[in-house]
Amino acid sequence: MSERQVNELMIEGRNAVLEAFRSGRPVDKVFILDGCQDGPVRTIVREAKKHDTVLNFVTKERLSQMSETGKHQGVIAYGAAYEYAEVEDMLALARERGEDPFLFVLDNIEDPHNLGAIIRTANLAGAHGVIIPKRRAAGLTATVAKTSAGALNYTPVAKVTNLSKTMEELKEKGLWFVCADMDGESMYRLNLTGPIGLVIGSEGEGVGRLVKEKCDFAAGIPMKGDIDSLNASVAAGVLAYEIVRQRLQK
Numbered sequence: 001m002s003e004r005q006v007n008e009l010m011i012e013g014r015n016a017v018l019e020a021f022r023s024g025r026p027v028d029k030v031f032i033l034d035g036c037q038d039g040p041v042r043t044i045v046r047e048a049k050k051h052d053t054v055l056n057f058v059t060k061e062r063l064s065q066m067s068e069t070g071k072h073q074g075v076i077a078y079g080a081a082y083e084y085a086e087v088e089d090m091l092a093l094a095r096e097r098g099e100d101p102f103l104f105v106l107d108n109i110e111d112p113h114n115l116g117a118i119i120r121t122a123n124l125a126g127a128h129g130v131i132i133p134k135r136r137a138a139g140l141t142a143t144v145a146k147t148s149a150g151a152l153n154y155t156p157v158a159k160v161t162n163l164s165k166t167m168e169e170l171k172e173k174g175l176w177f178v179c180a181d182m183d184g185e186s187m188y189r190l191n192l193t194g195p196i197g198l199v200i201g202s203e204g205e206g207v208g209r210l211v212k213e214k215c216d217f218a219a220g221i222p223m224k225g226d227i228d229s230l231n232a233s234v235a236a237g238v239l240a241y242e243i244v245r246q247r248l249q250k
Contacts, residue, residue, distance in 0.1 A: 116147025
């Protein structure tokens with residue numbers, strides 16, 4: 001799937017991209033013509049770094065392929081369809097509801113349909129928020145919003161620079177983390193109650209090594225069929241509802 005199909009919120013041209021940054025609109029990624037060094041482009045690079053936006057330097061051919069207007073002036077950005085939340089907002093939501101925090105942590109989820117479906121599941125399972133990394137992740141595109149079936153209006157999503165550092169900080173606040181892993185202990189044998197973060201990776205790559213090392217347990221979903229893995233959003237749903245079941249029993 002091309003980036004154009006994934007994210008309808010494409011911003012083209014130097015002034016339009018600069019204006020997006022200056023207006024405070026969330027920008028997920030910026031693509032800049034490699035080797036372009038003039039004043040306006042340098043300003044865009046500076047703004048992108050200031051906002052910790054992912055920067056990609058690409059060829060003229062790549063920009064032309066991505067462009068919808070043909071007037072990109074060497075700069076194309078992707079703006080988020082929704083505002084990002086802070087991790088603290090999620091903990092505040094848990095306190096407000098009088099519940100133990102329940103967060104989803106997503107690593108390597110680059111398919112916007114998977115991300116949207118997981119946000120939808122997180123909302124229905126009563127989770128307080130979803131945390132994604134700045135890199136190797138789909139942003140809050142219009143496709144994600146549509147696939148979430150409205151859940152993005154209610155479930156906070158935070159984008160963090162370093163997932164493992166964020167997990168460390170949350171551990172200090174009493175959370176523990178369970179990672180979805182084919183080789184993990186059966187989820188039915190684990191105690192999944194209390195303040196918890198459910199860590200989900202992509203089907204292909206799974207959870208990255210550094211993030212996995214921060215997890216307290218690995219939970220496996222019993223597989224009875226002839227193939228060896230579930231779609232990431234389905235795995236998230238199965239594990240989330242085991243957490244829900246255990247919370248209700250408690």
